[in-house]
Amino acid sequence: MRVVLVGPPGAGKGTQAQYIASHLSVPKISTGDIFRANVSRGTELGKLAKEYMDRGELVPDEVTIAMVRDRLLQDDAREGFLLDGFPRNVPQAEVLKEMLAEFGASLDVVLELKVDDEEVIRRLSGRRTCRSCGKVWHVVFDPPAVEGVCDACGGELFQRDDDREETIRRRLEVYQEQTAPLISFYEKEGILAGIDATGPVEEVTQRALSVLRRFG
Template structure:
């Protein structure tokens, strides 16, 4: 099973990806994780990427594609993979198509988790994190019984900067601007599958089982 998972921040991609990984025994490949591994390992690609990151610049698509080729060539991808966070734009999707063609691989599906913006705002803006142990709570869905203190260690709970409503809405705006053309791109190829991201945690699994 070779799948791309798309969806806005807060759509639950991590939860859905874990279920797909377990069901199909395929690796969950996150662009962010891949970048961090190369930088931490001091690879040639990682060193080049770090230069851009340290300068506050986006890592060029060609570097990401080179890392992706390296990752997809590893043994655990023989039975498939789940891509999360890539591609984000149509040029990246075209570059990925070229890479997969060179490798003799084809995508099975591109699954889009659809979640209303207001639901995303509610999910993310309500998160609170413990400064001491990192435990995560939610003011509506999983509040601490100790109010503004962590149940586990008594540390202060705080709202991360990227969980502020104004920041979330900006992130959503960028996401929609980039992803709308991507939806059309994969829809034209007959690969796009839309899934309600506000529903059950096995929604993506049920979608893939129908392929």
């Protein structure tokens, strides 16, 4: 199955993506995670992406699209994938459609995770990420047993640079201006399904899976 997750920053895309991808047995492809991995390795791509990410802006399309194309050409993505964070504007969505058509494929469903701005700020200001395994925690909603330490692997937890309040506000504006138009784009394609992404993580996953069964 070929699935795209769309939703504002902090909607829980990364959190849900890991459960949904493992349920569907497809790779989870997160452009944010790929950029962050490049930032921590200090690559040229990482240096360029960091300038945009720290301001809450989108990384230029030509860079992002080339990176996604390379990833989609890998063997494990041939039969299906879950995209988290891509596409993020209409030009990216148009290129993705063309790219998949080249492989004789198309998207099955675009799942929109809906949350309001106050919830986004609550979630992002308390988010902590493990430096070793990448697992995402929340200081209130999903705290590890020992503050600052990942329960899964014992790694150190850190706060993302773009989770400062003023950057979160800019990311929300960028979402409204550039990413929200994807909703009507995919509605017209007849593959959009929206779910309420508030409430316990497991309940949101169940809502997502029941929608996917309708499209699968």
